[in-house]
Amino acid sequence: MNTIEKFNENVMATYGRYPLVMESGSDVLATDENGKEYIDFGSGIGTNSLGYCNNDWVDAVCSQVKKIQHTSNYYYTKVQADFAEKLTEAAGMEKVFFGNSGAEANECAIKIARKYSFDKYGKGRHNIITLVNSFHGRTVTTLSATGQDVFHNYFFPFTEGFIYVTANDIEDLRAKADDSVCAIMFEYIQGEGGVNALNKDFVDEIFRIAEEKDIITISDEVQTGVGRTGEFLAGDNFGKKADVITLAKGIAGGLPMGACLTGKKCSSVLTAGTHGSTFGGNPVCCAGGLAVLKKAADRSFLDEIKKKAEYFRKGLSAIEEVSALSGIGLMIGITIKNKKAGDVAKSCLDKGLLVLTAKDKVRLLPPLTISYEDIDKGLKILAEALSE
Ligand SMILES: *Cc1c(COP(=O)(O)O)cnc(C)c1O
DSSP: OOOHHHHHHHHHOOOOOOOOOEEEEEBBEEEESSSSSEEESSSSHTHHHHHHHHHHHHHHHHHHHHHOOOOOSSSSOOHHHHHHHHHHHHHSSSSSEESHHHHHHHHHHHHHHHHHHHHHHOOOOOOEEEEEEOOOOOOHHHHSSSSSSGGGGSSSSOOSSSEEETTTHHHHHHHHTTTTTTEEEEOOOOOOTEEEOOHHHHHHHHHHHHHHHHHHEEEOOOOTTTTTTSSGGGGGGOOOOSSSEEEOOGGSSSHHHHHHHEEEGGTTOOOHHHHSOSSSTTTHHHHHHHHHHHHOOOOOHHOOOOOOOOHHHHHHSSSSTEEEESSSTEEEEEESSSSOHHHHHHHHHHHHHEOOTTTTTEEEETTTTOOHHHHHHHHHHHHHHHOO
Protein backbone atom coordinates (compact mmCIF):
# COMPACT_ATOMS: atom_id res chain seq x y z
CA MET A 1 0.00 0.00 0.00
CA ASN A 2 1.47 3.41 -0.86
CA THR A 3 1.41 6.36 1.54
CA ILE A 4 -1.69 8.00 0.09
CA GLU A 5 -3.70 4.76 0.18
CA LYS A 6 -2.56 4.00 3.73
CA PHE A 7 -3.31 7.56 4.78
CA ASN A 8 -6.80 7.56 3.32
CA GLU A 9 -7.58 4.21 4.87
CA ASN A 10 -6.63 5.43 8.35
CA VAL A 11 -7.03 9.21 8.57
CA MET A 12 -10.43 10.91 8.58
CA ALA A 13 -11.26 12.59 5.31
CA THR A 14 -11.63 16.13 6.71
CA TYR A 15 -9.41 17.72 4.06
CA GLY A 16 -9.48 17.76 0.27
CA ARG A 17 -5.78 16.95 -0.12
CA TYR A 18 -3.55 17.29 -3.16
CA PRO A 19 -1.94 13.97 -4.18
CA LEU A 20 1.45 15.01 -2.90
CA VAL A 21 3.50 13.33 -0.17
CA MET A 22 5.83 15.84 1.48
CA GLU A 23 9.11 14.46 2.66
CA SER A 24 11.56 17.24 3.43
CA GLY A 25 12.19 20.93 3.08
CA SER A 26 14.83 23.63 3.09
CA ASP A 27 14.15 27.38 3.14
CA VAL A 28 11.37 28.06 0.63
CA LEU A 29 11.65 24.62 -1.01
CA ALA A 30 9.56 21.58 -0.15
CA THR A 31 10.49 18.19 -1.61
CA ASP A 32 8.06 15.33 -2.17
CA GLU A 33 8.72 11.60 -1.87
CA ASN A 34 9.71 11.41 -5.54
CA GLY A 35 12.30 14.16 -5.17
CA LYS A 36 10.23 16.79 -6.98
CA GLU A 37 10.80 20.27 -5.55
CA TYR A 38 8.18 22.93 -4.91
CA ILE A 39 8.61 26.60 -4.11
CA ASP A 40 6.24 27.07 -1.18
CA PHE A 41 4.43 30.42 -1.30
CA GLY A 42 2.09 29.23 1.47
CA SER A 43 4.66 28.15 4.08
CA GLY A 44 2.34 25.58 5.64
CA ILE A 45 -0.48 28.05 6.17
CA GLY A 46 1.85 30.79 7.25
CA THR A 47 3.16 28.47 9.95
CA ASN A 48 6.72 27.93 8.69
CA SER A 49 7.48 31.60 9.15
CA LEU A 50 11.24 31.10 8.76
CA GLY A 51 10.81 28.58 5.92
CA TYR A 52 11.57 24.89 6.14
CA CYS A 53 14.21 23.79 8.65
CA ASN A 54 15.88 27.18 9.15
CA ASN A 55 19.28 26.49 10.76
CA ASP A 56 18.89 28.76 13.81
CA TRP A 57 15.42 27.39 14.46
CA VAL A 58 16.54 23.74 14.09
CA ASP A 59 19.44 24.34 16.50
CA ALA A 60 17.18 25.97 19.09
CA VAL A 61 14.55 23.22 18.87
CA CYS A 62 17.04 20.33 18.89
CA SER A 63 19.05 21.63 21.82
CA GLN A 64 15.84 22.13 23.82
CA VAL A 65 14.43 18.68 23.02
CA LYS A 66 17.68 17.12 24.25
CA LYS A 67 17.39 19.00 27.56
CA ILE A 68 13.74 18.55 28.50
CA GLN A 69 10.86 17.97 26.10
CA HIS A 70 7.98 18.79 28.40
CA THR A 71 6.99 19.30 31.98
CA SER A 72 3.61 20.02 33.45
CA ASN A 73 2.50 23.58 34.00
CA TYR A 74 2.66 22.92 37.76
CA TYR A 75 6.37 23.71 37.36
CA TYR A 76 8.32 26.52 35.75
CA THR A 77 10.70 26.34 32.78
CA LYS A 78 13.27 28.97 31.84
CA VAL A 79 12.52 28.73 28.15
CA GLN A 80 8.82 29.52 28.71
CA ALA A 81 9.78 32.49 30.88
CA ASP A 82 12.26 33.74 28.24
CA PHE A 83 9.74 33.32 25.43
CA ALA A 84 6.94 35.00 27.39
CA GLU A 85 9.21 37.95 28.19
CA LYS A 86 10.27 38.45 24.55
CA LEU A 87 6.73 37.98 23.26
CA THR A 88 5.01 40.39 25.63
CA GLU A 89 7.73 42.93 24.92
CA ALA A 90 7.47 42.56 21.13
CA ALA A 91 3.66 42.79 21.28
CA GLY A 92 3.63 45.63 23.82
CA MET A 93 1.33 43.61 26.09
CA GLU A 94 1.51 42.64 29.77
CA LYS A 95 0.79 38.95 30.06
CA VAL A 96 0.36 35.81 27.99
CA PHE A 97 -1.40 32.46 28.23
CA PHE A 98 0.00 29.68 26.06
CA GLY A 99 -2.12 27.09 24.28
CA ASN A 100 -1.43 24.98 21.23
CA SER A 101 -3.45 26.48 18.38
CA GLY A 102 -5.28 29.50 17.08
CA ALA A 103 -8.67 28.18 18.14
CA GLU A 104 -7.42 27.65 21.69
CA ALA A 105 -5.94 31.14 21.81
CA ASN A 106 -9.34 32.50 20.76
CA GLU A 107 -11.18 30.32 23.31
CA CYS A 108 -8.95 31.89 25.95
CA ALA A 109 -9.71 35.40 24.65
CA ILE A 110 -13.45 34.70 24.72
CA LYS A 111 -13.24 33.40 28.30
CA ILE A 112 -11.25 36.47 29.36
CA ALA A 113 -13.77 38.89 27.81
CA ARG A 114 -16.74 37.14 29.39
CA LYS A 115 -15.11 36.86 32.82
CA TYR A 116 -13.97 40.50 32.74
CA SER A 117 -17.57 41.51 32.17
CA PHE A 118 -19.00 39.01 34.67
CA ASP A 119 -16.60 40.13 37.41
CA LYS A 120 -17.48 43.78 36.87
CA TYR A 121 -21.13 43.78 35.75
CA GLY A 122 -22.53 40.33 36.64
CA LYS A 123 -24.60 38.09 34.38
CA GLY A 124 -26.24 38.98 31.07
CA ARG A 125 -23.50 41.02 29.45
CA HIS A 126 -21.93 38.11 27.58
CA ASN A 127 -22.46 38.79 23.88
CA ILE A 128 -19.47 39.09 21.61
CA ILE A 129 -19.60 40.93 18.30
CA THR A 130 -17.66 39.24 15.51
CA LEU A 131 -17.59 40.09 11.82
CA VAL A 132 -19.29 38.52 8.83
CA ASN A 133 -16.73 36.51 6.84
CA SER A 134 -14.44 36.11 9.84
CA PHE A 135 -12.65 32.91 10.76
CA HIS A 136 -11.78 32.13 14.36
CA GLY A 137 -11.30 28.35 14.53
CA ARG A 138 -12.90 24.90 14.54
CA THR A 139 -13.95 24.27 18.14
CA VAL A 140 -17.69 24.54 18.77
CA THR A 141 -17.30 27.99 20.34
CA THR A 142 -14.87 29.42 17.78
CA LEU A 143 -17.07 28.06 14.96
CA SER A 144 -19.86 30.00 16.60
CA ALA A 145 -17.63 33.09 16.65
CA THR A 146 -16.87 32.59 12.96
CA GLY A 147 -19.27 34.82 11.01
CA GLN A 148 -19.89 32.48 8.08
CA ASP A 149 -23.10 30.46 7.77
CA VAL A 150 -21.30 27.52 6.11
CA PHE A 151 -19.60 26.80 9.43
CA HIS A 152 -22.87 26.77 11.38
CA ASN A 153 -24.02 23.30 10.42
CA TYR A 154 -24.27 19.77 11.85
CA PHE A 155 -22.84 20.40 15.31
CA PHE A 156 -25.85 21.94 17.04
CA PRO A 157 -26.29 23.38 19.55
CA PHE A 158 -23.55 25.95 18.99
CA THR A 159 -22.29 28.22 21.77
CA GLU A 160 -24.66 31.13 22.27
CA GLY A 161 -23.76 34.77 22.47
CA PHE A 162 -22.22 35.83 19.18
CA ILE A 163 -23.57 38.72 17.12
CA TYR A 164 -22.36 39.25 13.57
CA VAL A 165 -21.63 42.68 12.15
CA THR A 166 -20.81 43.35 8.50
CA ALA A 167 -17.14 44.27 8.19
CA ASN A 168 -16.59 47.98 7.50
CA ASP A 169 -20.27 48.80 8.16
CA ILE A 170 -20.07 51.41 10.91
CA GLU A 171 -23.85 51.79 11.19
CA ASP A 172 -24.31 48.05 11.69
CA LEU A 173 -21.61 48.09 14.38
CA ARG A 174 -23.23 51.03 16.20
CA ALA A 175 -26.65 49.41 16.08
CA LYS A 176 -25.49 46.09 17.49
CA ALA A 177 -23.04 47.30 20.18
CA ASP A 178 -25.73 47.43 22.88
CA ASP A 179 -25.56 46.82 26.64
CA SER A 180 -25.48 43.04 26.20
CA VAL A 181 -22.07 43.19 24.52
CA CYS A 182 -18.84 42.46 26.41
CA ALA A 183 -16.41 42.23 23.49
CA ILE A 184 -15.74 42.95 19.83
CA MET A 185 -13.54 40.36 18.13
CA PHE A 186 -12.04 40.91 14.69
CA GLU A 187 -9.19 40.20 12.28
CA TYR A 188 -7.51 43.35 10.90
CA ILE A 189 -7.21 41.41 7.66
CA GLN A 190 -9.72 38.61 7.22
CA GLY A 191 -7.54 35.73 6.05
CA GLU A 192 -9.71 32.70 5.34
CA GLY A 193 -12.52 35.12 4.46
CA GLY A 194 -10.64 36.35 1.38
CA VAL A 195 -7.64 38.44 2.51
CA ASN A 196 -9.68 41.58 3.09
CA ALA A 197 -8.28 44.34 5.30
CA LEU A 198 -10.64 46.39 7.46
CA ASN A 199 -10.94 50.13 6.71
CA LYS A 200 -9.13 52.47 9.06
CA ASP A 201 -12.42 54.29 9.84
CA PHE A 202 -14.10 51.06 10.86
CA VAL A 203 -11.18 50.04 13.08
CA ASP A 204 -11.23 53.50 14.69
CA GLU A 205 -14.95 53.09 15.37
CA ILE A 206 -14.44 49.66 17.00
CA PHE A 207 -11.98 51.21 19.43
CA ARG A 208 -14.11 54.32 19.98
CA ILE A 209 -17.22 52.32 20.90
CA ALA A 210 -15.19 49.90 23.01
CA GLU A 211 -13.69 52.77 24.99
CA GLU A 212 -17.06 54.44 25.48
CA LYS A 213 -18.87 51.28 26.66
CA ASP A 214 -16.07 49.39 28.43
CA ILE A 215 -16.22 46.69 25.75
CA ILE A 216 -13.14 44.46 25.41
CA THR A 217 -11.40 44.52 22.02
CA ILE A 218 -10.02 41.19 20.84
CA SER A 219 -7.85 41.19 17.74
CA ASP A 220 -7.40 37.74 16.23
CA GLU A 221 -3.88 38.02 14.84
CA VAL A 222 -3.47 34.27 14.40
CA GLN A 223 -2.75 34.78 10.69
CA THR A 224 -1.71 38.46 10.58
CA GLY A 225 0.66 38.50 13.57
CA VAL A 226 4.37 37.87 14.17
CA GLY A 227 5.71 39.99 11.32
CA ARG A 228 3.45 38.86 8.49
CA THR A 229 2.42 42.40 7.53
CA GLY A 230 5.84 43.99 7.99
CA GLU A 231 4.90 45.07 11.51
CA PHE A 232 5.10 42.71 14.47
CA LEU A 233 1.31 42.98 14.80
CA ALA A 234 -1.12 43.94 12.05
CA GLY A 235 -2.68 46.39 14.51
CA ASP A 236 0.52 48.44 14.32
CA ASN A 237 -0.47 49.31 10.73
CA PHE A 238 -3.65 50.87 12.14
CA GLY A 239 -1.99 52.47 15.17
CA LYS A 240 -4.17 50.33 17.47
CA LYS A 241 -3.64 47.80 20.23
CA ALA A 242 -6.51 45.61 21.36
CA ASP A 243 -7.10 44.64 25.00
CA VAL A 244 -6.61 40.99 24.06
CA ILE A 245 -4.53 39.74 21.11
CA THR A 246 -4.33 36.16 19.88
CA LEU A 247 -1.43 34.64 17.95
CA ALA A 248 -0.68 31.19 16.55
CA LYS A 249 0.22 29.95 13.03
CA GLY A 250 3.74 31.35 12.43
CA ILE A 251 4.58 32.06 16.07
CA ALA A 252 6.79 28.99 16.65
CA GLY A 253 8.04 28.45 13.10
CA GLY A 254 5.92 25.35 12.46
CA LEU A 255 5.48 23.88 15.92
CA PRO A 256 2.03 23.92 17.54
CA MET A 257 1.67 27.02 19.69
CA GLY A 258 -1.07 29.54 20.39
CA ALA A 259 -0.79 32.63 22.55
CA CYS A 260 -3.41 34.87 24.10
CA LEU A 261 -1.93 38.21 25.15
CA THR A 262 -3.51 40.74 27.48
CA GLY A 263 -2.92 44.40 28.22
CA LYS A 264 -3.47 46.23 31.51
CA LYS A 265 -7.25 45.85 31.55
CA CYS A 266 -7.40 42.06 31.31
CA SER A 267 -4.14 40.74 32.72
CA SER A 268 -5.55 39.55 36.05
CA VAL A 269 -8.93 38.30 34.84
CA LEU A 270 -7.92 34.64 34.67
CA THR A 271 -6.89 33.28 38.06
CA ALA A 272 -5.67 29.89 39.30
CA GLY A 273 -8.08 27.17 38.23
CA THR A 274 -10.04 29.23 35.69
CA HIS A 275 -8.06 28.12 32.62
CA GLY A 276 -5.33 25.70 31.63
CA SER A 277 -3.68 23.54 29.00
CA THR A 278 -1.58 20.41 29.49
CA PHE A 279 0.78 21.14 26.62
CA GLY A 280 0.50 24.94 26.58
CA GLY A 281 3.91 26.62 26.66
CA ASN A 282 5.70 23.38 25.83
CA PRO A 283 9.48 23.98 26.12
CA VAL A 284 10.32 22.75 22.60
CA CYS A 285 7.64 24.97 21.06
CA CYS A 286 8.84 27.92 23.17
CA ALA A 287 12.41 27.32 21.96
CA GLY A 288 11.13 27.40 18.35
CA GLY A 289 9.17 30.55 19.18
CA LEU A 290 12.25 32.24 20.60
CA ALA A 291 14.14 31.53 17.37
CA VAL A 292 11.27 33.12 15.41
CA LEU A 293 11.15 36.19 17.67
CA LYS A 294 14.90 36.77 17.36
CA LYS A 295 14.12 37.67 13.76
CA ALA A 296 10.46 38.71 13.61
CA ALA A 297 10.66 41.14 16.54
CA ASP A 298 13.59 42.96 14.99
CA ARG A 299 12.86 46.29 13.27
CA SER A 300 15.33 45.78 10.42
CA PHE A 301 13.88 42.32 9.69
CA LEU A 302 10.36 43.84 9.62
CA ASP A 303 11.51 46.62 7.30
CA GLU A 304 13.00 43.99 5.01
CA ILE A 305 9.59 42.22 4.95
CA LYS A 306 8.01 45.49 3.80
CA LYS A 307 10.54 45.85 0.99
CA LYS A 308 10.06 42.25 -0.12
CA ALA A 309 6.30 42.69 -0.03
CA GLU A 310 6.54 45.75 -2.23
CA TYR A 311 8.74 43.88 -4.69
CA PHE A 312 6.39 40.89 -4.61
CA ARG A 313 3.33 43.05 -5.24
CA LYS A 314 5.01 44.92 -8.10
CA GLY A 315 5.82 41.60 -9.76
CA LEU A 316 2.25 40.37 -9.30
CA SER A 317 0.71 43.59 -10.66
CA ALA A 318 2.67 43.10 -13.87
CA ILE A 319 0.88 39.80 -14.57
CA GLU A 320 -1.88 40.33 -17.14
CA GLU A 321 -4.37 37.93 -15.49
CA VAL A 322 -4.08 39.66 -12.09
CA SER A 323 -6.82 42.26 -11.63
CA ALA A 324 -6.31 43.32 -8.00
CA LEU A 325 -4.19 42.68 -4.92
CA SER A 326 -5.31 42.79 -1.30
CA GLY A 327 -3.89 42.31 2.18
CA ILE A 328 -0.87 43.95 3.76
CA GLY A 329 2.82 43.01 3.52
CA LEU A 330 3.47 39.33 2.87
CA MET A 331 -0.20 38.43 3.40
CA ILE A 332 -1.33 38.69 -0.20
CA GLY A 333 -4.72 38.13 -1.84
CA ILE A 334 -4.79 37.98 -5.63
CA THR A 335 -8.00 38.60 -7.56
CA ILE A 336 -7.73 36.97 -10.96
CA LYS A 337 -9.67 37.90 -14.06
CA ASN A 338 -10.96 34.74 -15.66
CA LYS A 339 -9.61 31.66 -13.95
CA LYS A 340 -10.76 29.86 -10.81
CA ALA A 341 -8.38 30.13 -7.84
CA GLY A 342 -8.54 26.37 -7.23
CA ASP A 343 -7.56 25.62 -10.84
CA VAL A 344 -4.64 28.04 -10.61
CA ALA A 345 -3.45 26.35 -7.41
CA LYS A 346 -3.62 22.95 -9.11
CA SER A 347 -1.74 24.16 -12.16
CA CYS A 348 0.94 25.81 -9.98
CA LEU A 349 1.37 22.56 -8.08
CA ASP A 350 2.03 20.65 -11.31
CA LYS A 351 4.65 23.26 -12.21
CA GLY A 352 6.37 23.15 -8.80
CA LEU A 353 4.80 26.04 -6.89
CA LEU A 354 2.55 25.80 -3.83
CA VAL A 355 -0.06 28.54 -3.34
CA LEU A 356 -3.12 28.82 -1.11
CA THR A 357 -6.60 30.05 -1.88
CA ALA A 358 -9.11 32.07 0.15
CA LYS A 359 -12.64 32.26 -1.27
CA ASP A 360 -12.21 33.30 -4.94
CA LYS A 361 -8.66 34.59 -4.48
CA VAL A 362 -5.24 33.04 -4.74
CA ARG A 363 -3.61 33.62 -1.36
CA LEU A 364 0.10 33.86 -0.64
CA LEU A 365 1.74 33.61 2.81
CA PRO A 366 5.39 33.06 1.85
CA PRO A 367 8.04 32.52 4.51
CA LEU A 368 9.12 35.83 6.04
CA THR A 369 12.70 34.93 5.17
CA ILE A 370 12.06 34.45 1.44
CA SER A 371 14.83 35.73 -0.88
CA TYR A 372 14.27 38.05 -3.86
CA GLU A 373 15.60 35.29 -6.09
CA ASP A 374 12.97 32.82 -4.82
CA ILE A 375 10.24 35.45 -5.20
CA ASP A 376 11.28 35.80 -8.87
CA LYS A 377 11.34 32.04 -9.43
CA GLY A 378 7.90 31.55 -7.91
CA LEU A 379 6.39 34.54 -9.71
CA LYS A 380 7.60 33.14 -13.04
CA ILE A 381 5.72 29.89 -12.40
CA LEU A 382 2.63 31.74 -11.18
CA ALA A 383 2.65 33.95 -14.30
CA GLU A 384 2.87 30.82 -16.47
CA ALA A 385 -0.01 29.17 -14.65
CA LEU A 386 -2.10 32.32 -15.01
CA SER A 387 -1.36 32.81 -18.70
CA GLU A 388 -2.11 29.32 -20.02
C1 LIG B 1 -6.03 29.69 11.21
C2 LIG B 1 -6.81 30.65 12.00
C3 LIG B 1 -7.43 30.28 13.21
C4 LIG B 1 -7.43 28.88 13.72
O1 LIG B 1 -6.17 28.42 14.06
P1 LIG B 1 -5.94 26.87 14.39
O2 LIG B 1 -4.50 26.79 14.79
O3 LIG B 1 -6.26 26.10 13.15
O4 LIG B 1 -6.86 26.50 15.49
C5 LIG B 1 -8.08 31.28 13.93
N1 LIG B 1 -8.12 32.54 13.50
C6 LIG B 1 -7.53 32.93 12.35
C7 LIG B 1 -7.59 34.36 11.93
C8 LIG B 1 -6.87 31.99 11.55
O5 LIG B 1 -6.32 32.38 10.40
